[in-house]
Structures are given as structure tokens and as C-alpha cells.
Amino acid sequence: MSDIMKMTVPGKAEYVRAVRMTASALASDAGFDIEEIDDIKVAISEACTNIVLHGAEDGSIHYDVAFELDDEKLVICVEDQGPGYDLEEYVEPVPGQIEESGGLGIFIIRALMDEVDIRSEVGMGTFICMKKYRHGTDA
Secondary structure (H helix, E strand, O other): OOEEEEEEEEOOHHHHHHHHHHHHHHHHHOOOOHHHHHHHHHHHHHHHHHHHHHOOOOOOOEEEEEEEEOOOEEEEEEEEOOOOOOHHHOOOOOOOOHHHHOOHHHHHHHHHOOEEEEEEEOOOEEEEEEEEEHHHOOO
């Protein structure tokens, strides 16, 4: 059985910390170690910051975050109704050309989490679902 918690967050930078701290508290209470908690915090920060940076410039959008915790893993899904993007145009950053190539947030999320599912469509928003298994075990 899993526990699910959901929150709707204003698309403003000052609320990214609240989401990060919620993820940290849930992971800590669930027994993840400090390194895993740090990975989770950075990944969720990147996902939320991407929404803030690429969403409505006036901060008028909101996004949803769902946390699901079971005996094996923490699943965090972030969904927005922002501008979205074409996933086929995503290019993984090249070392030494980070500022030029962009896409670093997605790269970081994929590096830190055990599984990542990203769906996006121009004009329809973006959905990112990240899984972290306890102590690095996977399904």
C-alpha cells in the first residue's frame, strides 16, 4: 500500500523551497539516507525551477506535485499547463558548452533519480515523474 500527498504550487520562485522541503521531509521520514535525500531535493528543485523559468513570466501559472511513497520507493510527479516543448528537440548538454546547449535541468534529474519519465507537448504543458528507490535498489 502507498501513501499519496498532492499539492498545487504557484509558479513563483519563492515556492520551490517549500516543495523541496516537503520532498526532503517525506524522504527522511521514509528512511532514505542523506545522499538519497540530497539527490531528491536537487531533482525536485530542478523540475520546479524549470516550470518557473519556462512558465508564464508573471508567475500566474500553478503546477501540481504528487508524492507517492511505498515500501520500496518515493515517486514524485510534477505537472504544469505551461508552454511545454518538443521532446524530440531536446539535446543533452555537452560538457564545456553547458550555457550554450541548455537542457541541464533534465540532465541533472536523470542523473540523480533512478527512473524518470518526461512527457511534454508544445502548448500543452509538461509532466515529469521521478522515482527514487530506497538505498539505490530498483524494481
